[in-house]
Amino acid sequence: MAYQLVKSGKRQKDTRSDSQLMVDLCGGDEDAFSEVIRRFQGPIYGLLIRMLGNEDEAEELLQETFCRLHRYRENYDPERPLVTWIFTIASNLAKKRWRRRSRWITVPLDYVNLTSPGKTAPHYESGRVELRASLEEAIGALPPHYREPFLLREKQGMTYEQIAEVMDIRIGTVKSRINRARTRLRRLLKDTWENWK
Amino acid sequence: MNCREASKLIDLAVDGLATDEQLQLLEFHMMGCSRCRSSFQMTMDISRITRTLSSPTPPPDLEARVRQRLAAADSSPSLSRKAALFRRIAYGAPIAAALLLVFGLNTIHPGSQRSDEYASEAVVGPSKEIRKGVIAKQEVAVAPFSGYRRNASPLTF
Numbered sequence: 414m415a416y417q418l419v420k421s422g423k424r425q426k427d428t429r430s431d432s433q434l435m436v437d438l439c440g441g442d443e444d445a446f447s448e449v450i451r452r453f454q455g456p457i458y459g460l461l462i463r464m465l466g467n468e469d470e471a472e473e474l475l476q477e478t479f480c481r482l483h484r485y486r487e488n489y490d491p492e493r494p495l496v497t498w499i500f501t502i503a504s505n506l507a508k509k510r511w512r513r514r515s516r517w518i519t520v521p522l523d524y525v526n527l528t529s530p531g532k533t534a535p536h537y538e539s540g541r542v543e544l545r546a547s548l549e550e551a552i553g554a555l556p557p558h559y560r561e562p563f564l565l566r567e568k569q570g571m572t573y574e575q576i577a578e579v580m581d582i583r584i585g586t587v588k589s590r591i592n593r594a595r596t597r598l599r600r601l602l603k604d605t606w607e608n609w610k
Numbered sequence: 611m612n613c614r615e616a617s618k619l620i621d622l623a624v625d626g627l628a629t630d631e632q633l634q635l636l637e638f639h640m641m642g643c644s645r646c647r648s649s650f651q652m653t654m655d656i657s658r659i660t661r662t663l664s665s666p667t668p669p670p671d672l673e674a675r676v677r678q679r680l681a682a683a684d685s686s687p688s689l690s691r692k693a694a695l696f697r698r699i700a701y702g703a704p705i706a707a708a709l710l711l712v713f714g715l716n717t718i719h720p721g722s723q724r725s726d727e728y729a730s731e732a733v734v735g736p737s738k739e740i741r742k743g744v745i746a747k748q749e750v751a752v753a754p755f756s757g758y759r760r761n762a763s764p765l766t767f
């Protein structure tokens with residue numbers, strides 16, 4: 414099958430909905446697949462790298478996520494949000510990887526951008542940077558089953574219902590895991606936050 | 611309301627899901643509980659700052675790599691498939707023969723049990739149809755043994 418690997422010229426914004434992209438992909442429109450990758454690569458990579466703590470593994474599973482989306486495209490139900498489906502694929506791949514590791518991983522901080530400019534007073538900004546670094550570290554220290562729903566909620570803005578679907582758990586479990594994640598984060602960050610606020 | 615119940619309401623409030631009544635209850639509790647008040651403020655800050663944490667940049671050649679993998683799976687059997695084929699012949703045939711003797715030909719269907727497992731493993735998704743597993747042909751390239759088990763019949767050997 415001949416795929417178009419290189420795109421040239423300035424790209425116009427694709428205004429199709431996520432579901433329409435999948436419908437078009439099923440109809441053989443490979444440009445729709447390119448757009449799906451463009452839309453979701455960032456959020457999926459962000460989740461995978463924080464879940465796995467390792468760029469190489471995150472990249473590998475990122476590729477695999479999109480390969481599976483393409484391979485199983487006919488299984489997609491256009492009535493449901495694509496974001497939930499694609500995160501489910503990524504989440505399952507990450508879970509399989511944890512099982513193989515059989516241990517929890519702490520995310521290294523080497524990819525964290527600590528130099529994001531702020532428009533606040535210097536002392537406040539440095540405290541904020543410190544809090545952000547500590548927060549990133551604390552999130553990495555959460556057990557994966559707390560970390561994932563927390564990130565899906567806070568970074569992706571998913572609803573409890575969507576998180577339940579992605580993780581294949583009950584909504585009550587989502588709530589309690591997010592609650593525990595936040596409780597742990599508060600405990601881990603108490604001193605830093607007291608100094609910062 | 612105790613602090614444990616307040617903690618749940620703090621989550622709802624931070625997520626913007628608390629009702630007016632729940633917010634009033636929480637406010638009332640926090641007036642007399644500095645610990646929960648502090649928890650609430652801290653949870654709000656954690657939530658706000660988490661949203662602004664940097665997002666790592668995906669590799670620029672991601673799409674090219676994905677398409678290469680898809681093309682490779684489409685075009686030719688991988689080495690692992692060949693190895694799997696060899697294992698099927700080497701180990702599978704005697705087992706299949708024994709099964710034939712015990713159960714007879716009719717009991718071996720080109721069933722989909724393994725396919726179901728693989729589908730649910732690969733794309734445990736929102737729809738039940740996915741779990742039931744309508745498997746694309748390309749799946750064999752990823753899970754060679756699913757092809758083997760699905761097609762386990764005397765004709766295969």
Ligand SMILES: [Zn+2]
Nearest residue numbers: 613616643646
């Ligand atoms: Zn309290």
